[in-house]
Amino acid sequence: MSDANLVGIVLVSHSAEVAASVAELAKGLAGGGTEVPVAAAGGTEGGGLGTSAELIAAAAASVDRGAGVAVLTDLGSAVLTVKALLAEGDELPDGTRLVDAPFVEGAVAAVVTAATGADLAAVEAAAAEAYSYRKV
Helix, strand or coil, X not given: CCHHHCCEEEEEECCHHHHHHHHHHHHHHCCCCCCCCEEEEECCCCCCCCCCHHHHHHHHHHHCCCCCEEEEECCHHHHHHHHHHHHHXXXXXXXXXXXXXXXXXXXXXXXXXXXXXXXXXXXXXXXXXXXXCCCC
């Protein structure tokens, strides 16, 4: 399956290293099959801690294949930045959705589900379902 019809995933963290590592983990756990378009948008343009609307918008554009873009965030101000971009209306690709999910587990679930060719609603549901994962 080509990535032409896959949901794109954007991982927004206050840290560039955290975003990149979670993206690598999620892609690695999804297996070597279909290459889901995943982009990390971490930190600020200057490499500091924080979030950047510009980096998030660029990441979303880079993974948009027309099937929608699922955006997962780590902490509060990342959520606010994505919500502000969505409110602008023209900063993010059509079909971009902020997904309420745990960052690491949700990212893995989103990428694994997107790799099956699932639509945006299914990717969002799988990521959100990660809230129910029990560890003990």
